[in-house]
Amino acid sequence: MAPRARALVSIVAAGLALAGCVDRPKDTRVVCHNANCTGPPDPSRDDRIDSLAKSLALVYDGRPLLDGVEIDVFWHGASGRCLFAHDLNDVPRAVDASAAAQAIADYLVTPGLRSYDGQAFTIRMELKGFVGAIGDEHSDAQAVAHAECALDLFDIYRRAALDSGQNIAVIFDSSAPKLLKTLVAQPRWPGRTRSGQVQVRLSADFVDSTPSGLAFQKLADFPEVDDVLFHAGWINDAHYQAFRSLDVELTIWMFSATVETFDAIERFEPAAVLTSEAPLLRRWLEY
Amino acid sequence: MSGLWNAALLITAAFREPEPAPEPVLEAPSSPASETALSEIARPCTEPSCSPRDWHAGLNLRTDFGTHPVRIDGGVRFGRFDFVLVVDPMIWLDGQSDNDLLLDLGLGSGWSALAGWRTSSIGIADGRQWQQKSLLGVAGRLPSLFRGHLRAQWGLELAVLWVKHGGGLETDTLSFESPRHYLDAFNFGMFVRFEYASAF
Numbered sequence: 351m352a353p354r355a356r357a358l359v360s361i362v363a364a365g366l367a368l369a370g371c372v373d374r375p376k377d378t379r380v381v382c383h384n385a386n387c388t389g390p391p392d393p394s395r396d397d398r399i400d401s402l403a404k405s406l407a408l409v410y411d412g413r414p415l416l417d418g419v420e421i422d423v424f425w426h427g428a429s430g431r432c433l434f435a436h437d438l439n440d441v442p443r444a445v446d447a448s449a450a451a452q453a454i455a456d457y458l459v460t461p462g463l464r465s466y467d468g469q470a471f472t473i474r475m476e477l478k479g480f481v482g483a484i485g486d487e488h489s490d491a492q493a494v495a496h497a498e499c500a501l502d503l504f505d506i507y508r509r510a511a512l513d514s515g516q517n518i519a520v521i522f523d524s525s526a527p528k529l530l531k532t533l534v535a536q537p538r539w540p541g542r543t544r545s546g547q548v549q550v551r552l553s554a555d556f557v558d559s560t561p562s563g564l565a566f567q568k569l570a571d572f573p574e575v576d577d578v579l580f581h582a583g584w585i586n587d588a589h590y591q592a593f594r595s596l597d598v599e600l601t602i603w604m605f606s607a608t609v610e611t612f613d614a615i616e617r618f619e620p621a622a623v624l625t626s627e628a629p630l631l632r633r634w635l636e637y
Numbered sequence: 638m639s640g641l642w643n644a645a646l647l648i649t650a651a652f653r654e655p656e657p658a659p660e661p662v663l664e665a666p667s668s669p670a671s672e673t674a675l676s677e678i679a680r681p682c683t684e685p686s687c688s689p690r691d692w693h694a695g696l697n698l699r700t701d702f703g704t705h706p707v708r709i710d711g712g713v714r715f716g717r718f719d720f721v722l723v724v725d726p727m728i729w730l731d732g733q734s735d736n737d738l739l740l741d742l743g744l745g746s747g748w749s750a751l752a753g754w755r756t757s758s759i760g761i762a763d764g765r766q767w768q769q770k771s772l773l774g775v776a777g778r779l780p781s782l783f784r785g786h787l788r789a790q791w792g793l794e795l796a797v798l799w800v801k802h803g804g805g806l807e808t809d810t811l812s813f814e815s816p817r818h819y820l821d822a823f824n825f826g827m828f829v830r831f832e833y834a835s836a837f
Contacts (some may be wrong), residue, residue: 373731374731389807390808391809391817391818393814393818404789582702583821604821605817605820605821606801606809608756608798608821608822609735610702610821611702612733613703630761630804630806632762633761633764634762635760636763637760
């Protein structure tokens with residue numbers, strides 16, 4: 351090949367590669383972060399029943415706007431309650447996690463399309479890895495109680511899906527490997543499956559920022575997972591390449607949908623995004 | 638080099654035997670080298686950056702997520718003040734455009750402080766959302782080529798997202814109510830600029 355032709359091919363190849371880095375993924379699903387995603391972000395309204403109801407009511411182009419919803423499931427060690435809450439600050443006003451599960455079940459049994467893309471409606475449950483202040487880890491008994499609570503919630507979703515004929519994907523997510531290990535050790539654990547009317551998955555939640563925590567969270571500490579959840583600004587390329595090399599789905603979460611988030615979605619092409627601004631993300635994906 | 642030769646002569650003299658002895662024959666430094674060194678010192682700097690003002694245009698590159706990876710920048714410098722406009726041609730790829738207006742203030746020795754504003758226009762279905770950021774940073778010159786006409790600069794910036802608006806969506810302004818409200822609004826980034834410069 352002549353040098354000039356080779357240079358031209360190289361330039362075209364580089365251009366195409368560059369274009370590939372900045373193309374919006376079309377299959378990424380939109381999942382509501384902390385049951386509060388009508389936007390703009392307002393963390394003070396996360397994990398509330400009214401926020402959940404407003405989020406589930408979002409529509410776009412005549413269809414449900416969401417492909418799924420995430421709720422926080424917090425085991426409050428002092429009271430021994432399983433709460434729909436983000437952390438200790440939410441406890442005074444928090445309701446039992448079963449109330450959130452029932453609201454999602456009510457949504458599932460409503461006739462009609464339940465997800466934007468028509469696929470299984472995703473229900474993520476983040477099992478919070480602390481029982482009081484951040485750093486208060488579960489005792490063995492608390493981990494079992496927390497896992498049993500999550501399985502109770504799963505039963506509520508499963509019953510609703512089977513009654514309504516809807517497909518659901520329930521993802522048990524946590525940043526605490528101990529919790530997920532305890533969960534899969536329970537006799538009631540249904541097992542992981544990526545197909546069928548009621549799909550069950552595990553997710554490793556890389557919740558902390560490098561170097562405060564992420565660098566010390568090891569995927570090897572978790573039971574085998576189907577999904578890895580991470581913040582795009584808090585991982586390095588080595589983490590990303592490690593995730594890519596495994597047979598896991600990638601999910602990006604964010605506090606706010608910024609340019610950095612959009613560029614990360616284009617580069618990582620995650621299976622789903624957890625967002626507090628679902629209308630913005632949906633319209634961005636549909637551009 | 639002449640300093641080294643003087644030192645060599647002094648050391649030789651200190652260790653000289655008291656008895657008369659032939660003077661050591663030291664080879665004098667070659668005059669062409671001395672003349673070159675002198676002419677380099679004396680020759681005025683002809684690089685564009687040494688002139689009172691210059692114009693420049695080139696590429697603004699980065700690998701982080703702050704903007705598109707390749708943008709075009711250009712500007713004019715008057716003394717220590719360099720006014721730079723960065724525009725984003727990659728809007729045709731994904732409908733997003735990140736454009737900066739910067740003031741680069743020379744601090745000496747190739748270092749500078751920069752401040753500016755970044756407006757990102759993001760295409761969304763049935764509209765566009767705008768994100769407005771302030772920029773603060775430092776930058777340093779890298780070695781240049783072709784008598785300073787081709788030059789490079791490395792920079793570190795802090796971008797703060799103050800407001801998101803447009804597209805028929807509710808306006809979102811920066812809040813410091815809790816870290817969860819503002820953590821994603823602060824982002825560090827690094828860039829490299831390669832540019833052609835010429836005095837005017």
